[in-house]
Amino acid sequence: MNILKLLDKLSDDSFFSKQTSRLDNLSDITSFGKKAAVAAIPLGLGSFMATSAKAETTTIDPTTMKSALTDALQLALTLEYLEDEYYAKGLAKPNLIPSSDRVVFQQISKHEAAHVSFLKATLTSLNVTPIAKPTFDFTVNGAFAPMDDYQQFLILAQAFEDTGVRAYKGQAGNVMSNKDVLQAALQIHSVEARHASMVRRMRANKGWIELASGGSGSGGMPTATNPVYAGEDVTMQAGFNTATAFGAAAGSAAYDEVLTTAEATAIATLFID
């Protein structure tokens, strides 16, 4: 991209003097530049840009060493603590996980424990104290019984993994100023996606999310998990209609969507005592 050309266009155009909604602004963009593609703002990015005060990942509070980047890592660590504890508890519970399935959850559990260690070490290397592990209530005040009922264990496992994928994705912009942290975040994010795919398929779902549904039939998800899948049914990606070729299910499944910091935090908080 030629920044000078773009700046020239920006200074020429009366585009920015109009008071319009975000959607109107995007349609105005088509009038400048040749073959300009109108890009829809992904949810995560939109809220990222709205919080201009905290948007600078290079701004570090000198007393606490906190920044948007370290906040992102703390959120990731919270989610990893949750998953790590969940799987450790599940594996330790006698007669919960069938012996045929244990190998899957042992592998997932190994990864989540490793992610906790990795994120704590990363935060420490950035001179920030990692948050302490919260106390979790996986029953959500008795609404669920994942440690007594294997089907519920699977349901929440699916919810946690699909949440993790979207939550990491939503933090990409906050960590991109540090190339090492960004790459590590991407490398964890794809592991969560492998986990999600496997757990989903163990529940007779597809490994990918079609429309905004957590699953169907015996793979269905309770309405309490709707926030995990809300927004997954979008079929416009940067102005490109992903449903044209093969329909909305395929188009929506080809892309996973972000969860904002607030959305991911809200989901995690459900399980924190």
Next chain:
Amino acid sequence: MKKPINVSNQGATLDTSRRNFLKLSGIGIAVAGLTLVGCDDDDFVYNDNKIFDLGMGDVGVLNYAYALEQLEADFYTKVVNSFYAGISTVEKEVLTDLYHHEVIHRDFFKAAITGATNNVLPTLEFQYPNVNFNDRNSVLATAKALEDTGVAAYNAAGKYITNPTYLVLAGKIVSVEARHASAIRDLISPTPLSSAFAGDDVVNPTNGLDVAKEPKDVIAAAGGFIKTPFTWKERGIN
């Protein structure tokens, strides 16, 4: 035609974050990344043999992703046009979905890059000399390699992207590739259940991180499938 460009640095900060340019003159609006002004021919990078170069900066990364999606789309198109003997219902459904997703990814990149630059990777030609499309093991092993390679490629390429919009878009795709990889790995040997979906061969057992492979190494690994030569000089692929 030379056009004088007056750039005011009032309110601009000269740090490494490109997002700051959006804050010039109080413009806090999202100029979402794909509204790039059309670039001139001087953005083409050709060597003497007119072999296509993927380009500089974000354009290079997008073309790189486009190349890999072209490969996957081409492969799965061949798979679904002639499913291997003895294919199960589940395998057919998975491979059909993967075909759908990769074609969508490919067409998305073509549209997005075309809208942003003239330096669009042409349609590549592919070859599969060691693949037997009528053999289950051969097809699934190749699918596994392609999906794992895709994940590794995106994981390492993310740091080369400067525009946050592009990074998020790449992020939206890589997790789907990882879902694919997980499913294919499990399909290869579905019973008994195993750790193959996220095996120690791709996910480091000590830190839990998935593979990340530099562009040079990805092209070296996948290049055997790609007949049409191209370069990516910025990333050392000549």
